[in-house]
Amino acid sequence: MAQNDTDFSGKRxxxxxxxxxxxxxxxxGFRTRGAEVHVWGTRAKASDYDAADGSDLDGLTYQQVDVGDPDAIAAAPADFDTLDTLVLCQGTVVYKRGEFEREGWDRVMAVNLDSLMHCARKMKPMLSKAQGSVIIVSSISGYSANVGNPAYAASKAGAISLTKTLGQAWAPEGIRVNGLAPGLVDTKLTKVTTENPRRLEGALRAIPAGRMGLPGDMAGAAIFLASPLAAYVCGQTLIVDGGLSL
Incomplete structure (x- = not known):
């Protein structure tokens, strides 16, 4: 391994x-390895986020974009003309069987699946200039049923399929497209499990590694996929779940 394979200094x-x-x-993960990192989120400004929800925007350039709205994606200004890595990690979920209704289904699919294509298309010219890469974050829910969340599971299955198709379509142009599929990770979206002792105990029993994943675990996988170490990896989704899906 070359010494600088995971050094992203000078990369965007x-x-x-x-x-x-x-x-x-x-x-x-990218910032600590030297990259200039831009972030899209839903709130008006960076100070609107709460550290208690796992939010730390220090050292990152923040921009509000509601990716559930295709027009908002199209209109979003870019502060750069080349892009080395695009990470598509947007996601939402509706609990209490809300995804069985039209409003819940449409919102989850718009954010979790449709916006992946809209964002990728928008950034493709910049990725092409840099001969960059795309990383689509899906979920192990895309490989199986997900009780009570049909839109979430379907959207993640779609994300895995989109990773394959874009990987095939864009590789000849020098853009690598890959993905990662997290298991149970301790975030605000999983509080329905992590804040319920009985559910959490059952979940941990099913994970061979014996613990939930952390955002930093996912960062390691993303850094690998964006680095020269993965130069010949194309259209693949790396499962990062502590063995839960086994």
Whole structure:
């Protein structure tokens, strides 16, 4: 391994959904390795986020973009003309069987699946200039049923399929597209499990590694996929779940 394979100094990274949770962990993973990191989130300004929700925007360039709205993505100004890595980590979920209704289904699919394509298309010219890479963050829920959350599971399965198709389509142009599929990670979206002792105990029993994942665990996988170490990896989704899906 070359000494600088995971040095991103002089590189520019955009993490969509990087304001908290997994995306925030990935953003800081790149930042600590020298990258100039931009983040898209839903709130008006960086100070609107709460550290208690796993949000740390220090050292990151923040921009508000509601990726659930295709027009907002199209209109979003870019402060750069080249991009080395695009991380698509946006995601939402509706509990209490809300995804079985039209409003819940449409919102989850718009954010978790449709926006992946809209963001990737928008950034493609900049990625092409840099011969960059795209990392699509899906979930192990994309490989199985997800009780009570049909839109979440379907959108994540779609994200895994989109990773394959874009990987095939864009590789000839020098853009690598890959993905990672987290298992149970301690974020604000998983509080329905992490804040319920009985659910948490059951979940941990099912994870061979014996613990939940951390945003930093996902950052390691993303850094690998964006680095020269993964130069011949294309269209693949790396499962990062502590063995939960086994």
């Amino acid at each position: 990274v955009l993490v969509v959904g990087g304001s908290s949770g997994i995306g925030n962990g990935i953003a800081h």
